[in-house]
Amino acid sequence: MLPDMQDEAPEIMEEDAPEVSQGPDHVPDHGEAMRIAEALLFASAAPLSVEDLGGRLPEGADVDKILQDLAELYAMRGVNLVKVAGKWTFRTASDLSFVLARDVVEQRKLSRAAMETLAIIAYHQPVTRAEIEEIRGVATSKGTIDLLLETSWIRLRGRRKAPGRPVTYGTTPAFLEHFGLDAIEDLPGLEELKGAGFIDGRVPSDFSVPLPSDADALREDEDPLDDDLLQPLDMHQTEAGEE
Amino acid sequence: MLPDMQDEAPEIMEEDAPEVSQGPDHVPDHGEAMRIAEALLFASAAPLSVEDLGGRLPEGADVDKILQDLAELYAMRGVNLVKVAGKWTFRTASDLSFVLARDVVEQRKLSRAAMETLAIIAYHQPVTRAEIEEIRGVATSKGTIDLLLETSWIRLRGRRKAPGRPVTYGTTPAFLEHFGLDAIEDLPGLEELKGAGFIDGRVPSDFSVPLPSDADALREDEDPLDDDLLQPLDMHQTEAGEE
């Protein structure tokens, strides 16, 4: 509702008509001083001290009482009057800070390298970075693995029982969910890939597509991840050192 | 009729028992929704539309009722909830300007000519410069229009379908916001001006007195601005040449 804009003041004849505060000299009642303090605190770009307010409120106003009453008035509201660093200001009620947060979902496409790496992890899991590189024939950047971890489609499974104890990667239930697979075993095999036209031409006799497994249980050649290496950062730093 | 809300469902064995609505379908708490709206409106630097709020309040919240209740709650306070340019925002109460005026960074005062020109554009829009000059009986200096464009209270709307295809001017949402108007129809004294035959001298005999309109849609007698004339500088140069 708009405040009543009275372009032409009604002719008030009554002596006892409620007077609207008239200029700084008029000493308003407590309620009026509260309104002024409220407006000052609202409009101010920075928190106000008791002195700041005192200098702007009508002579003789009880600033502490005004602030106390205002703080009480707003205590249960969506906005509270709070004291920060000795000065007063309005702030969103702390239990409502979530309403000021906005989630923005960005749709991003996976790069070709990330897509290939993901596919190799899916089919060849548990698989180490070195094995991925061997299959792809190119080095896999740290960023690619990090990005895939961020999608939560892959996870660190354990460590290969081999020199250097490299980390093994596998897919997650989120991966299955995203790609609409009931189980990882539903990924098409060689014959199906050929049938669907993904693979054509002569296929060498030694070429095979593994039957993937994302079982939680570690394989025989896997060790559990050590606790201190659950941090992806540490893990990657270690790997980077090996290169 | 409201569906029977059974908070504690008796042990219903029948297959056809009506399902008790739970969770997200639950009508949100009005008081809580008010607190959230209050927090959003308080925090925002710009006025919020009903749609803006609706998208941030709990599902099923009655935004109009919330705004109405909030406006009432704040009607007598030092800060009021007002509707400007079709959107809602908190503003300090207008009767308290005397305390707050000290905060004003010296604003450039509008000259009488600029204020009159602005009024003509507001009440008479869409209007051409020639029409403004006819009403004022004097040439409008280039500076006046430039100054008003600079305040972003007026804008170039289009071109009048008339010889010379003069540019038409109108007001912006910033104008409404600045003058605390919900819509252009809320301009003070619009009825009296209509009565004075002010709106509009050009009226054809069918006597459909057009009200000012700041709608984005062009009127029947307006053409869109040509791309190469969207630059105010060019436009004024052209007009200056005509004088």
Added chain:
Amino acid sequence: MAKPLPFDDVEMNERAESEPALLVDVDGFEGPLDLLLELARRQKVDLHRISILALAEQYIAFIEAARRMRLELAADYLVMAAWLAYLKSRLLLPEPPKGEEPSAEDLASALALRLRRLEAIREAAKRMGERAWLGRDVFARGAPEPVIINRDSHYEASLYDLLKAYAVQRQMRFNARVSLHKRNVWSLVEAREALERLVGHLGDWVTLDTYLVEYMVEPAMRPTVLASALSATLEMVREGKLTMRQDEAFAPVWVKPVADPAEAGV
């Protein structure tokens, strides 16, 4: 326009009320219509009942007084004076039989309407000025709280993309394995370019082989490098850019750039 009128704020309100007689000075007016409106106000009657004839006379008198005082008047004021003189004569003379032209009464009421319109917009402007302006009378939140934006990346990938990436990747590898080895050849052009680059850096006799070492990292390349280099060298000798010699069959081939092309020879 002979003289642009001052456009900046002029305190008009004080002027009007306090003066018993209008000073002959157009500086305070926003054009002839504004002057007319001020004269009309001095008739102290409702604008609807204004005497246009009296107004015309007053205006003309004002302009004549200004001219006597040799005040420079903008053309607008003079044009209005001329028009009002015409209107005055029309109003005083008996109406001619109905012709094409609008009657004097029509002209007078049109002028009265214009004055009322100007008066109305003046009033509107005044009321707009009296409204509670944002930033002057009412204020917005001084310290708005920013909205925190949580970015959440959602990756798009279809099963089709996944399978295609896998198949393409695997297939590329086995296709690479069955393809024939590409023959590595050091072409004559390459040999010539390399030699030309070398020539500039040499001072004395060097064995050709020394230069070519860097191209012969792969043993398989050795024959093609030697053959192309020799051909290119022979060509450059023919052009007089190089001298070459070989002490005996199968001995290293020595080359030396020709400082002065005239010395060229084998």
